[in-house]
Amino acid sequence: MKKPLSQSIIIASSLMLALLSGTLFADTAADITVSNAYVRATAPGQANSVAFMTLHNSSMQAYSLIDAEGQAAKAVELHTHIHENGMMKMRRINKIDLPAHGEVMLKPGGHHIMLIGLKQAAKKGDSIHLSLIFNDGSKKMLTVPVKGMTMQMGSMEHKNGGHDMHPSAPKKMDHNHMH
Amino acid sequence: MSKLNTAITVLTLGILMGWIVSTSMPTSDKPVTLPNAIAAAPTGGDFSLTSADGAFRLKDYRGKVVLIYFGYTFCSDICPTNLALMAQALNGMTENELAQVQALFVSVDPERDKVATLKKYAQHFHETMLGVTGSPTELAEIATRYGAAYRKIEGESEGGYLVDHSSNTYVIAPDGSLHTILPHATPAQEILKVTRKLLTES
Numbered sequence: 001m002k003k004p005l006s007q008s009i010i011i012a013s014s015l016m017l018a019l020l021s022g023t024l025f026a027d028t029a030a031d032i033t034v035s036n037a038y039v040r041a042t043a044p045g046q047a048n049s050v051a052f053m054t055l056h057n058s059s060m061q062a063y064s065l066i067d068a069e070g071q072a073a074k075a076v077e078l079h080t081h082i083h084e085n086g087m088m089k090m091r092r093i094n095k096i097d098l099p100a101h102g103e104v105m106l107k108p109g110g111h112h113i114m115l116i117g118l119k120q121a122a123k124k125g126d127s128i129h130l131s132l133i134f135n136d137g138s139k140k141m142l143t144v145p146v147k148g149m150t151m152q153m154g155s156m157e158h159k160n161g162g163h164d165m166h167p168s169a170p171k172k173m174d175h176n177h178m179h
Numbered sequence: 180m181s182k183l184n185t186a187i188t189v190l191t192l193g194i195l196m197g198w199i200v201s202t203s204m205p206t207s208d209k210p211v212t213l214p215n216a217i218a219a220a221p222t223g224g225d226f227s228l229t230s231a232d233g234a235f236r237l238k239d240y241r242g243k244v245v246l247i248y249f250g251y252t253f254c255s256d257i258c259p260t261n262l263a264l265m266a267q268a269l270n271g272m273t274e275n276e277l278a279q280v281q282a283l284f285v286s287v288d289p290e291r292d293k294v295a296t297l298k299k300y301a302q303h304f305h306e307t308m309l310g311v312t313g314s315p316t317e318l319a320e321i322a323t324r325y326g327a328a329y330r331k332i333e334g335e336s337e338g339g340y341l342v343d344h345s346s347n348t349y350v351i352a353p354d355g356s357l358h359t360i361l362p363h364a365t366p367a368q369e370i371l372k373v374t375r376k377l378l379t380e381s
């Protein structure tokens with residue numbers, strides 16, 4: 001059975017279109033490289049976890065991360081922390097800007113991908129599938145390893161204040177105010 | 180014009196008076212919803228809360244350094260960070276020092292955090308760490324005395340309410356007094372140093 005030429009052309013062109021649009025959509029995702037991604041292992045009773053990573057935009061164009069998805073949790077949201085008046089305020093945000101030739105870190109005390117209602121505890125050595133969704137609709141799939149606390153602490157100690165966690169000098173109590 | 184000015188002055192004075200009265204009123208029964216900032220000069224002091232193994236009374240810990248952190252298990256970044264640092268400090272202690280130190284995680288979210296869960300949660304960070312909570316009234320009263328603030332925020336996230344909270348670690352001296360307040364993400368070495376100093380002084 002030979003297909004009519006017109007039908008073959010239609011099929012071929014739709015295939016080409018699909019490929020083309022595929023590569024077009026993949027552009028943003030291709031311009032963004034993800035490094036040092038990890039999900040924090042949960043403690044017993046901890047229903048949620050967080051994913052941290054460094055996003056590097058190698059293109060001349062600014063992008064933004066507008067959402068993240070994954071099957072591991074009931075909800076996956078973009079969050080940040082606002083350190084204000086001595087309070088830590090965790091808030092949902094609708095995007096994380098990725099400036100041209102820029103690097104954005106999702107890190108403890110700052111931006112993070114929040115995994116709400118984990119379907120199972122995140123254990124060290126596991127990995128979690130996440131998709132990053134960019135402003136042009138393109139997606140980047142990630143397989144993110146789960147890391148224990150102590151490993152992360154090790155790296156935090158080295159930086160020691162080089163991040164946005166505002167560590168400051170301890171406050172000594174004024175003993176005149178004591179009971 | 181002058182009538183308007185008078186009206187504005189009266190109104191302003193009224194608001195000011197109202198504000199003065201409301202702020203000078205005792206707020207110990209619901210400090211949680213009002214202050215955004217943390218009250219100055221916290222006094223600390225004894226308290227009693229509930230753990231999975233019965234009552235926790237701070238006064239039973241005279242002679243020990245007690246490290247207190249107020250948080251909630253729903254918190255997946257700030258609280259674990261501070262508890263892990265506290266645990267790391269505990270891991271840096273000698274057996275003898277560790278016997279004179281008690282780490283305490285106080286959940287300000289009793290609605291979601293049950294004592295059985297808190298026990299396992301705290302032990303995950305360090306086997307000696309205790310997890311306690313209490314009634315909203317008890318917690319509010321204790322948090323106020325320690326200058327710990329927290330506030331329930333509804334409708335922000337699909338996971339239910341969030342809790343804005345201060346993230347200090349309170350260091351209680353062996354005499355039961357509030358000695359030092361360590362800010363968020365204080366390195367383990369610093370926690371260890373402060374604790375050690377108190378142990379050698381006493």
Ligand SMILES: [Cu+2]
Pocket residue numbers: 079080090091112114
């Ligand atoms: Cu979050």
